[in-house]
Amino acid sequence: MITKKPTLKKLTPSFGSSILVKQHLEKVDRNDAYWHFHPELELVYVNKGQGKTHIGNHLSYFNNSQLILIGANLPHNGFTDRLTANGTETTIQFKSNFLGDDFEGIPEMSNVRSLFERAKKGIRFKVEAKKVIGPKIDSLMDFQGLERVTKFLEILNYLALTDDYDILNADGVVFEAEAQDSAKIAMIFKYVNKNFQEHISLDDIADEVSMTVPAFCRYFKKATGKTFTKVVNEYRVVHATKLLNESQMSIADICFECGFNNFSHFNKQFNEITGKSASNYRKEIKHIIQHSA
Secondary structure, eight states, X not given: OOOOOOOBOOOOOOTTOSEEEEEESSOOOGGGOOOBBOSSEEEEEEEEEEEEEEETTEEEEEEEEEEEEEOTTOOBOOOEXXXXXXXXXXXXXXXXXXXXXXXXXXXXXXXXXXXXXXXXXXEEEOHHHHHHHHHHHHXXXXXXXXXXXXXXXXXXHHHHHOOOEEEOOOOSOOOSSOOHHHXXXXXXXXXXXXXXXSOOOHHHHHHHTTOOHHHHHHHHHHHHSSOHHHHHHHHHHHHHHHHHHHOOOOHHHHHHHTTOSOHHHHHHHHHHXXXXXXXXXXXXXXXXXXXXX
16 A cells, blocks of 8 residues: 655745745645645645644644644644635745845844744734734735745734734644654554544554554653643544534534544543533534624
């Protein structure tokens, strides 16, 4: 069986450009959404759409819009499950020294350097920042050359100064270089993503990466900062948030659909991971949809 190795992804800006700007006007092919990383930082703006956010060991689900800055070598997956009418996803990829090492080191860039440091954990910007910066990101496609660079610097400066953001705490699986371990982590996450609705024993997953169970547990905890069981439960809860939003299934049915075999355990895990009960989460989602329609 041939499988894609989602390790280091090499990005190439267009000739004569130091930043790579891409825009999708329709649903992104999920086959292209795989676990990857690159030394470039990535700024992603979805103005109207839905999808799962999987960055490092952070998992969440968004409905409507999002603006995220992903640090260098921080593994992440694709974002948009689907775009709504007039929806676009704009991605800007760039190295921290895209204007040269000397420019990056000047005093006026200190706030931007701090922004890049925070981005190592993943940053999700909130409503006000999206309102101000979202249209500026969308319009980057209209500019070329130095004008595009200056417009982008304005965006970075705003994001560096605003406090309208959350840190995703998505560190723990940052790869500084292309290494054998990056493929191993990728293999683990892909296996979980494929099998989380069933019981996954430590023997199964350790065997998948040719390790003993004790060695696997040590390795995974060191790489992600979490136990394997906790990560599997996070996957299941993220899937539950998706079903609570998109389906009319009862919460009990969602519990079992997501791989939990005990309703009280599902409720406990959902509360711990999201900070609210499944019923309250569904109520809040309905409220958000009604007020954003």
